Amino acid sequence: MRVGVFKFSSCDGCQLAFFDLEEELLLLSEMVSIEYFLEATSYNRWGELDLSFVEGSVSTPEEEERIKKIRESSKFLVAIGACAVSGGIQSARNYEDFSEVYSSVYKGHYVVNPFSRPISDFVKVDLEVRGCPINRRALKEVLVAVMHQRSPQLPTYPLCLECKRKGNVCVAVAYQKPCLGPITVAGCGALCPSFERGCYGCYGPVEKPALEALQGGYERLGLSVENLKELLRLSFNGYNRELRGWL
Amino acid sequence: MKVKLEALTRVEGEGALEVYLEDKRPKEIRLSIYEPPRFIEGILRGKPYHTITDITARICGICPVAYQMSGVQAVEDAFGVEVPEELQKLRRLMYYGEWIQSHALHVFFLHLPDFFGVPSFLELAKLDRELALAGLEIKRCGGLILQTLGGRTSHPVSLTAGGFSSLPESISELLPSVELALEKSLWSLERFKNLEFPRFDLKEVVFVSLWEEEYPILKGDICFEGQRIKPSEFKEAFDEFEMSYSTAKHARLRDGRVYLVGPLARFNNAFDMLSRTAKDVALQLGLEPPVKNPYRSLLVRMVETIHALERAKEVIRDYKKPQRSKVETHPRASEGFGVSEAPRGILWHHYTFDQEGRILSADIVPPTSQNQPAMELSLWEFIKDFEEPKEDTLRELAEPLVRSFDPCISCATHFLRISVKNRA
Numbered sequence: 001m002r003v004g005v006f007k008f009s010s011c012d013g014c015q016l017a018f019f020d021l022e023e024e025l026l027l028l029s030e031m032v033s034i035e036y037f038l039e040a041t042s043y044n045r046w047g048e049l050d051l052s053f054v055e056g057s058v059s060t061p062e063e064e065e066r067i068k069k070i071r072e073s074s075k076f077l078v079a080i081g082a083c084a085v086s087g088g089i090q091s092a093r094n095y096e097d098f099s100e101v102y103s104s105v106y107k108g109h110y111v112v113n114p115f116s117r118p119i120s121d122f123v124k125v126d127l128e129v130r131g132c133p134i135n136r137r138a139l140k141e142v143l144v145a146v147m148h149q150r151s152p153q154l155p156t157y158p159l160c161l162e163c164k165r166k167g168n169v170c171v172a173v174a175y176q177k178p179c180l181g182p183i184t185v186a187g188c189g190a191l192c193p194s195f196e197r198g199c200y201g202c203y204g205p206v207e208k209p210a211l212e213a214l215q216g217g218y219e220r221l222g223l224s225v226e227n228l229k230e231l232l233r234l235s236f237n238g239y240n241r242e243l244r245g246w247l
Numbered sequence: 248m249k250v251k252l253e254a255l256t257r258v259e260g261e262g263a264l265e266v267y268l269e270d271k272r273p274k275e276i277r278l279s280i281y282e283p284p285r286f287i288e289g290i291l292r293g294k295p296y297h298t299i300t301d302i303t304a305r306i307c308g309i310c311p312v313a314y315q316m317s318g319v320q321a322v323e324d325a326f327g328v329e330v331p332e333e334l335q336k337l338r339r340l341m342y343y344g345e346w347i348q349s350h351a352l353h354v355f356f357l358h359l360p361d362f363f364g365v366p367s368f369l370e371l372a373k374l375d376r377e378l379a380l381a382g383l384e385i386k387r388c389g390g391l392i393l394q395t396l397g398g399r400t401s402h403p404v405s406l407t408a409g410g411f412s413s414l415p416e417s418i419s420e421l422l423p424s425v426e427l428a429l430e431k432s433l434w435s436l437e438r439f440k441n442l443e444f445p446r447f448d449l450k451e452v453v454f455v456s457l458w459e460e461e462y463p464i465l466k467g468d469i470c471f472e473g474q475r476i477k478p479s480e481f482k483e484a485f486d487e488f489e490m491s492y493s494t495a496k497h498a499r500l501r502d503g504r505v506y507l508v509g510p511l512a513r514f515n516n517a518f519d520m521l522s523r524t525a526k527d528v529a530l531q532l533g534l535e536p537p538v539k540n541p542y543r544s545l546l547v548r549m550v551e552t553i554h555a556l557e558r559a560k561e562v563i564r565d566y567k568k569p570q571r572s573k574v575e576t577h578p579r580a581s582e583g584f585g586v587s588e589a590p591r592g593i594l595w596h597h598y599t600f601d602q603e604g605r606i607l608s609a610d611i612v613p614p615t616s617q618n619q620p621a622m623e624l625s626l627w628e629f630i631k632d633f634e635e636p637k638e639d640t641l642r643e644l645a646e647p648l649v650r651s652f653d654p655c656i657s658c659a660t661h662f663l664r665i666s667v668k669n670r671a
Contacts, residue, residue: 034369089285090290112283236305
């Protein structure tokens with residue numbers, strides 16, 4: 001099996017999940033052929049690929065072209081992480097005046113799109129792996145599943161379930177902390193509530209998130225709809241399809 | 248004629264090296280960075296102060312804790328928050344975890360394959376499995392520290408203004424891993440004695456690092472050539488500016504001189520502050536300040552890893568869960584500065600806030616922008632006498648030199664393309 005790992009606008013954090021596989025990465029390299037992975041190897045070929053992983057969002061005209069080429073050369077394409085799945089933290093600018101955001105950082109002219117977008121806005125994505133960053137358990141599950149031609153078993157249910165199973169005290173109920181757990185996909189191990197803070201949504205929204213119900217809950221905590229929208233725009237998944245219409 | 252290497256590999260990010268030729272001789276070089284900007288500083292404007300740790304962490308997946316530490320300390324500076332010593336100690340432990348993980352990643356995954364003439368860590372593992380496994384053990388230890396204190400190995404979630412959102416009951420389970428990583432680090436360094444380092448010294452570069460009560464990591468004054476300046480004076484001493492060919496800004500001393508931050512700078516400025524074992528092994532290897540050969544930074548990273556592991560061991564042994572994990576933070580209209588030693592060098596943050604603690608302005612200077620002129624200068628010294636350099640020569644010789652600086656192009660903003668251009 002020929003595997004490629006590609007990077008777009010991102011922090012490199014999701015690619016590191018491959019390094020986090022540790023000994024299993026060595027094992028993997030004996031079972032598959034890693035054809036393209038700039039951060040890991042100086043030997044890169046970009047031909048036909050059976051499995052491609054893409055990290056990062058699409059935020060330049062060059063990236064728009066490159067993602068199409070990757071799709072053409074890949075049999076199975078996996079978007080890894082909040083940037084590739086939802087546009088990343090950099091998509092917070094999609095809700096702001098781009099020229100102001102731009103000029104607060106640079107004076108010179110660089111070719112950048114006003115919007116940072118998920119790769120699914122440009123090409124068909126076969127599978128999404130959630131998280132900012134993704135974790136190695138999910139990555140391993142995807143690799144094993146694709147190698148055995150079965151469907152990967154990744155959580156689609158909300159974080160609250162994971163949190164309850166862990167026996168955490170609910171941070172929203174007990175401490176009145178705003179938490180995005182009810183509409184966020186599980187998989188991280190309910191990290192933030194385990195550290196006594198509200199979930200900030202980095203695994204992205206569940207399918208058809210109950211945003212109005214969440215808004216009601218926030219109002220009971222004394223938070224406005226605008227507070228909730230700000231949290232969602234800064235959830236690293238603010239431009240996810242399930243959220244962008246509501247924001 | 249134009250020669251081009253499409254991508255610099257085994258670095259964190261995307262950049263390009265362009266060599267301009269006149270009469271077949273190198274005339275000018277440019278290290279350009281094509282990483283698309285993500286406008287983190289622009290996005291921060293108008294947002295509440297407590298979003299700084301989560302948002303700035305995403306500048307870099309390899310050194311997120313550095314961003315969190317500089318950021319959180321800038322907030323505390325602005326709001327006049329004094330963090331108790333016992334919590335600062337735990338912040339140091341978390342930061343050691345990041346140094347250990349990041350240094351192990353760079354040394355074993357990115358840098359070491361060059362010395363074995365192989366394209367990747369995976370190929371290195373086929374040649375010398377024991378050495379590869381040692382590297383994994385060291386990296387795992389750093390990751391475990393981060394997971395224990397922050398929940399995960401990248402973008403941990405526990406740091407907050409005033410301390411931590413919560414702290415574990417016990418961390419003694421980290422000790423066996425730290426001891427094993429220390430053993431593996433000493434063993435690996437013994438093996439590295441036999442590596443061949445190309446002869447090359449940095450010329451006329453000022454070494455800049457922090458100065459604090461121990462080998463610099465968490466905070467302190469900015470120190471160079473015997474001078475010490477406050478974090479708030481950074482922009483008076485250093486100039487950060489844009490280059491048309493790079494989305495990463497560059498920085499120099501105000502007097503125009505080129506400077507270097509990171510392991511070599513820290514080692515050269517604060518050698519005496521290293522832990523005992525770290526200092527002993529450095530001397531055994533013949534490493535004494537000033538070390539000016541960037542290739543030998545591989546050894547310095549290992550010395551720093553040993554230092555971090557020894558210090559981590561002390562903190563873990565002394566750990567008793569503090570009565571409170573944080574002190575109160577009350578926002579006010581103010582400005583704050585935060586600076587710490589990321590694995591790649593000093594990372595400076597400056598913010599202004601309104602009375603509710605919303606961010607009015609954000610300014611971040613990462614280590615790689617500061618090192619870019621030193622990288623360019625070194626590359627120039629290295630290739631200026633080449634007769635008609637070809638893509639292959641650059642790939643073989645110049646790319647390892649760039650790699651030895653451990654540039655984090657995600658930080659600086661990433662894709663190193665190498666091209667040689669002839670001027671008419």
